[in-house]
Amino acid sequence: MMPSIGQIETIHMGKYILRRVLQSFIVILGVTLLSFLTIHLSGDPTYLFVSERASEQEIIETRAKLGFDRPLPEQYLTFLGKLVQGDFGNSLRSRKPAIELVLERLPATLELTFCAMIFSITLALPIGIISAIRRGTPVDGGVMLLAMFGQSMPSFWLGIMLLLFVGLQLRWLPISGHEPILSVMLEGNVGGAITALPEAIRYLILPSITIGVFSLSRNARLIRSSMLEVLNQDYIVTARSKGLNQRGVIFKHALKNAMLPVVTLLGLEFGFLLSGVVVTETVFSWPGVGRLVFNAITQRDIPVVQAAVVTFSFMFVLLNLLVDILYVQLDPRIRLS
Amino acid sequence: MVRKLSFLLIVVLLMTAVMPSLLSAQTPDDTTLVIAQSVDVAGLEPASVNSRAEANIFFHVFATLFEIADDGSLSPYLATAYSISEDGKEWTFTLNEGLTCHDGEALTAEDVAYSFDRAFDPANAFTGNTAGFVFPSIGFQGTRVEDDLNVTIITDRRQSENNRLALISEVYIHCKDSYAAMTLEEAAQNPIGSGPYRLVEWVPDDYILLEAVEGYTLRETAFKTHYWRVIPEASTRVAELIAGNVDVIANVPPDQQAAIDTSGVATVQAVAGTRRIYVGFQFGENFADAPGYEALQKTEVRVALQYAVDVPTICATLLGTQCERASSMVNPPNNNPDLAPYPYDPAKAEELLDAAGYPRNADGVRFETVLMGPRGRYLNDANVVQAIGQYLSDVGVKTTVDIREWADYRQLVGPKEVGPMFFLGTGGGTWSALYDMTDLSSPTAGTNYTNWQNEDWFALWNTLGDVTSPEEEREKINALLDIFYNDPPWLLLYFQPDFYGVSNRLDWTARRDEWIVIYNAKLK
Numbered sequence: 001m002m003p004s005i006g007q008i009e010t011i012h013m014g015k016y017i018l019r020r021v022l023q024s025f026i027v028i029l030g031v032t033l034l035s036f037l038t039i040h041l042s043g044d045p046t047y048l049f050v051s052e053r054a055s056e057q058e059i060i061e062t063r064a065k066l067g068f069d070r071p072l073p074e075q076y077l078t079f080l081g082k083l084v085q086g087d088f089g090n091s092l093r094s095r096k097p098a099i100e101l102v103l104e105r106l107p108a109t110l111e112l113t114f115c116a117m118i119f120s121i122t123l124a125l126p127i128g129i130i131s132a133i134r135r136g137t138p139v140d141g142g143v144m145l146l147a148m149f150g151q152s153m154p155s156f157w158l159g160i161m162l163l164l165f166v167g168l169q170l171r172w173l174p175i176s177g178h179e180p181i182l183s184v185m186l187e188g189n190v191g192g193a194i195t196a197l198p199e200a201i202r203y204l205i206l207p208s209i210t211i212g213v214f215s216l217s218r219n220a221r222l223i224r225s226s227m228l229e230v231l232n233q234d235y236i237v238t239a240r241s242k243g244l245n246q247r248g249v250i251f252k253h254a255l256k257n258a259m260l261p262v263v264t265l266l267g268l269e270f271g272f273l274l275s276g277v278v279v280t281e282t283v284f285s286w287p288g289v290g291r292l293v294f295n296a297i298t299q300r301d302i303p304v305v306q307a308a309v310v311t312f313s314f315m316f317v318l319l320n321l322l323v324d325i326l327y328v329q330l331d332p333r334i335r336l337s
Numbered sequence: 338m339v340r341k342l343s344f345l346l347i348v349v350l351l352m353t354a355v356m357p358s359l360l361s362a363q364t365p366d367d368t369t370l371v372i373a374q375s376v377d378v379a380g381l382e383p384a385s386v387n388s389r390a391e392a393n394i395f396f397h398v399f400a401t402l403f404e405i406a407d408d409g410s411l412s413p414y415l416a417t418a419y420s421i422s423e424d425g426k427e428w429t430f431t432l433n434e435g436l437t438c439h440d441g442e443a444l445t446a447e448d449v450a451y452s453f454d455r456a457f458d459p460a461n462a463f464t465g466n467t468a469g470f471v472f473p474s475i476g477f478q479g480t481r482v483e484d485d486l487n488v489t490i491i492t493d494r495r496q497s498e499n500n501r502l503a504l505i506s507e508v509y510i511h512c513k514d515s516y517a518a519m520t521l522e523e524a525a526q527n528p529i530g531s532g533p534y535r536l537v538e539w540v541p542d543d544y545i546l547l548e549a550v551e552g553y554t555l556r557e558t559a560f561k562t563h564y565w566r567v568i569p570e571a572s573t574r575v576a577e578l579i580a581g582n583v584d585v586i587a588n589v590p591p592d593q594q595a596a597i598d599t600s601g602v603a604t605v606q607a608v609a610g611t612r613r614i615y616v617g618f619q620f621g622e623n624f625a626d627a628p629g630y631e632a633l634q635k636t637e638v639r640v641a642l643q644y645a646v647d648v649p650t651i652c653a654t655l656l657g658t659q660c661e662r663a664s665s666m667v668n669p670p671n672n673n674p675d676l677a678p679y680p681y682d683p684a685k686a687e688e689l690l691d692a693a694g695y696p697r698n699a700d701g702v703r704f705e706t707v708l709m710g711p712r713g714r715y716l717n718d719a720n721v722v723q724a725i726g727q728y729l730s731d732v733g734v735k736t737t738v739d740i741r742e743w744a745d746y747r748q749l750v751g752p753k754e755v756g757p758m759f760f761l762g763t764g765g766g767t768w769s770a771l772y773d774m775t776d777l778s779s780p781t782a783g784t785n786y787t788n789w790q791n792e793d794w795f796a797l798w799n800t801l802g803d804v805t806s807p808e809e810e811r812e813k814i815n816a817l818l819d820i821f822y823n824d825p826p827w828l829l830l831y832f833q834p835d836f837y838g839v840s841n842r843l844d845w846t847a848r849r850d851e852w853i854v855i856y857n858a859k860l861k
Contacts, residue, residue, distance in 0.1 A: 044748065056781065058469065059751070065462055093379035093387065095525050105542065160572050168576045175576050176568055178543060285568045287542035295376070295542075298744040 013328065020324055024317040031313040032083065035306055036076050044068060066092065079306065088307035091296075098303035102289055102311050107182035109288035112280070113273045115204045116212035120269070124216050128223025129250065135228060143220065150217030155276055159210040159283035166206060176285035179203050207284040211276045215269055222265065226258040233257075260331055267323035271316040364581045367860060370560040370843075372585045372853060373574045377542050377567040380525035383509035384456035387465040392507075393853040394545055394565055398530035399509035400555060402430050402449070403502055407848040409671075409767035411502050414555060415444070415510055415531065419502070425495030426476075428505070432486045438512035439535040439550060446488035450480035451513035453490065461521060471504045474775060495802050497810055500769035533558050533856045542567055559859040578603045578838045585845065587853060589836040591657025591717065603840045606847040607658050610835040611668045611765040613773070614715060616708065616725060616828035619756025621788035627757045629706025629734070632695055636824045641689030643679035645732045648830055650681075651724050655717045656834055663829045665818045666777075668849075671770035673818040679829065686732045695733075703733035710738065710760035711746040716833055722760045725828075753786055761786060762833055767850055770814045771801070777826075789826035 003011070046063040063069045067078075082089065088098040131143045167175035179200040185193040230236065231254055239249050277290035289308055296304035365371045378391045383399050386392050402416040416430040436444035456467045457477060471477070476493035483489060490505060515529040528536050533556045534547035547563040566583065568574045575593045577583040579600040589597065594605045618633045625631075632638050652660035662678035690696075695703040708729070710722030719740050726738040736758075741749070749755045763784065766772040776784040780795055797817055804810040821827075837847040845858035 044752065046751075056783070058473075059783070062464065090522075091379075095380055095382070095522050101541070160570075163573060163576055168580050171580070175580055175582065176573050177566075283570045283573060285543070285566070285570070285573060287540060287567075291542050291569065299379075300744070300748075 016328065017325060020321055024321050027317050028310070028313055032080065032306070032310055033076070035309040036079060037072075083306075083310065088310070089303035091304050092301050093299055098301075098307035099311070101292060101304055102307045104183070105287060105289045105292050106311070107186060108178055108180065108286060109274070109277055109281070109290060111180075111182050111200070111204065112207055112211065112277055112286060112288060113270065115208035116215070116273050116276075117266075117269060119208050119212035120216040120219055120273075121266075124219035124223055127216075127220040129227055129255070131220065131224040132227035132231065133246075133250070140224075144224070147217040147220050150213045153213065155210050155214065156279045156283055158213060159207070159280055162206045162210060163284065173205055174203050176283075177203055178286050207280050207286055210280045210283070211273055214276070215272060219262065219265070219269075223258065223262060226261050227254060230254045230258045260327070263330060264323065264327055267316075267320035270319050271312075274312055274316070365564070365584065368561040369564065370562070370585075370855065370858060371564040371566060371583045372855060373566045373568040373577060373583045373587075374853075375567075375569050375571070375574070375588055378539075378545070381528040381536065381539065382463070382521070382525040383452070383511055383528065383530070384461065384463045384467050385465045385525070386467060386507075386509075389851050392466070394547075395509050395528075396532070396852065396854060397534040397547060397563065397856055398528050398532050398536060399511060400531040400533075401506045401509060403506040405503050405506050405766075405768055405850075407767065407846075407850070407854075409499075409503075409769070411499065411506060411768065414506075415449070421498070426492050427481075427489050428492070428501070429483060429487055429489040432488070433555070434486065436531070438515060438529055438531050440512070440515050440529050442512040442514050442529075444510070444512055444531055445485045446482045447485075448512045449488045449510055450482050451516070452510045453477070453480050453508060455516065456508065467508055471507050475501050475504050497769060497771050497801075497804075498807075500771045503766060503768040503772065532556075534563060537562075556856055558856050563855070575838060578840065581840070584840040584843050584858075585853065585855065586838040587835070588716075589838045591655075591836070594657060594836060597838045601841070603838050606837045606839050608835050608837070608847050608849050609660065610833045611767060611850045612715070612762045612833040613663065613666055613668070613765050614721075614760075614762040614830045614833050615663070615666075616830065617755070617759050617761055617787040618826055618828070619753075619759065619787055620790060620826070621753055621756065623754070624756040627707065628737075629704050630757045632693075632704045633706065633757055635693055637689060637693035638695065639825050639828070640823070641686045641693060642729065642732075642734065642828055643825060644682040644686035644689065645734070646725055646728045646828065646830070647681040648678075651721055652831055652834070655720050655724060656831075657836075658834045660831045660834055663831055665821060665829070666765075666827065667770045667773040667814075667818060668765045668767060668832060671767075671773070671814075673815040673822075675815065676818060676822050683728075683732050690733065697733045701733060702735045705735040705737070706757050707737045707739055708758045708760065709746070709749075709755045710740050711743045712740050714743040714746070715762045716835075718760065718762075725760070725830075750786060751783070753788055755786065758828070759786070764851070765832070770818075771810075774798075774814070774817065777821075787826040791820060791824055791826070794820045794824075 044063070046059055046066065046068050067075060079089075086099060090096060091098050091101055094101065127143055127147075131140045134140045163175045166172050179196050179202075181193045181196050181200040184196060236249060236254055239253050244252075277286075277288055278294050279290075280286065281288045281290040282294065289312070293305060293308045295301070296308065374390045374393065376388065376390045378394055379387060381394070381398075383395055386395060400415045402414060403411045404414040405411055415436060416432055419428055419430045421428055430449070432444075432446060432449065438444050438448070455461060456463055457472055457479075475490075475496060478491045478493050481489040481491060492501075510531050511529060512531070516524055519527065526539070530536070533550055533553045535550050537546040537548045539545045544567065545565040547565070549558040549561050568577060568583075568586075571588060571590045571593065574583070574586040575589065575597060578586050578597060579602055581602055589605055597603050597605050618639055619627075619630070620634065648662040649660065652658060664676040664678040665672045667673070690703055697703055706729075708722060708726050710718060712719040715721075722740055723738055726736040729736040746755070750759070750761065755761075763776060776782065777789060777794065778798065779785070780788070780790050794817060797813060797820070801810065801813060804813065835847065835849075835851060839845060839847070842860055843858055844861045845855060848854060
């Protein structure tokens, strides 16, 4: 009996997902290899773990103790073997399990990234739509100029300007610091998290804006151009000729299709925002993974760097996998092809 | 239009109503002191001190046998007195009576011995100041408990009294029972100290909260709580200080000092630090093929270059303060008083270079070389290195500047792979000339980064263990510094100035040696 179209679609979807999972696995494996090699390319990390007055003998002993005297492939294989057990080793500086250090700071970074994404998407959507509808008007020109400005500003500069103006001059919001909510919630203290929410939001506003401005500007431009493309399609003309009002045309027909490329970008957006937290966390003294990784890199705390890089890449790949699957669900053309 | 304007008005009214309620209320009260450092501690293990930021915290949580004051003098702390054996190798300390650790455990001689032995135990694999520097420097061999109040530190050598006492005073004392019951991982998170403050909370990369120990009699404390915040970005630290949210900040950049001084809230305290900043001449043969290596092996050339760099101008323009040029590797007032700093005299530099056999060529260049330097470690380091390179080029030594990020640079300094000239700063002390001179304790010393091999120096250095009086020791120190001055392995620059931002509500003076000792700070 011939399979139905639905069954063929299901089989194709299964194959597609399987292929994407395999690709994701290869990507993660590649990331572990690259991060491992990159860290070792810049010299012998032993010297970071001995006193500046250490003798040659002490240096040799420390090198052996930390395993830096073993061949790189052996170090890498040992690393991979432990990685599959969730063991990245202990931080060379704090002696705590590296993955524990990453996971205890991850909630702070996710709070920041999540808020930056909300800031970016919720503002980019109306700005992009208005700009597309008012194409060629001063409103459109002004918005696009601001978007270009937003994309041009370095985040560290914007962050410092915000904290100096809003934090120091106006005294509206805290200059730096953090009030945890997600970690409190994960500890099971939901009531405590809700109580801390208003205070947490005060701390979140400036760093979220700092991280989110670039992606807000980019998304607004993307939504605008995507909307313009859709608004020129025949079916939109048809909808208009049938007497559908502007709101109906935009929200029922145009926006749904214009959002497809934006959805694709969301997965990448997460990775982009994560990469932006290093600078922002430093400027606002935000105790997240970005600063942890930055410090670990400068101190050559290899297990922590590896744990963070693998955790980030795993999250990034997983999110993109989900977005790809979601994209297939949203766009029947891809499902059928 | 009216509807739009009404909406806008409502938004503005709402903002006006809400914002005052959001106003930051972070200003510390009269019982709380807030200090901001740029880096966090890696852990709270008292036997593993790897940075000044860590030492600053540990010093308030853990007591030491003696305490080093800013002027280099040493005062009793946990110990009341000490005696030295005839051969100078055994030091017996007498403790105060009735000492306790923060958990209530009695602190006796056995605990002091345990603190030393635990830090020394290779099985614990501690790195950092205690195991990596203090113990090798004093030749630590072990301990002996004489009775409840007397403990002997056994070493393998005689040593200058002040130097050894200061080194021993860098070992943090804790109680045996509590630490023996913890794993190393647990101990690194749960410090049980013996100092004036106890740990309440550590939020990594955010803050450490300390609370004054009630009834602590060895030191007076004016503030009930200390917040040691971690604020890595200098501009943010300055903003928090000016906003009144922080009382003390370290490492104020020169370009932001005016903002603090004119704020009316805080002022900048500039101190002549103890860190020796210099340019090292590399003697290691692995640089034999490097440009300028051959010329720099000549004493005459190295002396000539001392006259080529205008150090006071570098300090005034790049470090934002006046500074006196160093005349030796030893911090004042322990240096040789007969040695005058080399003056800036480019004509003399050129004259000496001519005499050394390196006249200017047709293109004006005597020889070419490379000056390596770090970025992000010392005050305005990269710019200072650039300036030095230009000064050297001005006298005909065409200098290519090679600046690396500190993390990468540090990797090269340890194995002595920097040269043929390199910029560096090494920590020093106020209590002993020998402490500063330990950099060159042997031709193969880890801190002899230049691979300097002057036989006179090392021959004289090896006789220091035989000295029988402070006067004799001083004589030898001066002779050593003479050798250093006349056959310089370093291009002597300056002692790094340090800048602290201090709230006007606070009565506290910054120290020269980069320690933030603040238990004695008071409100004005």
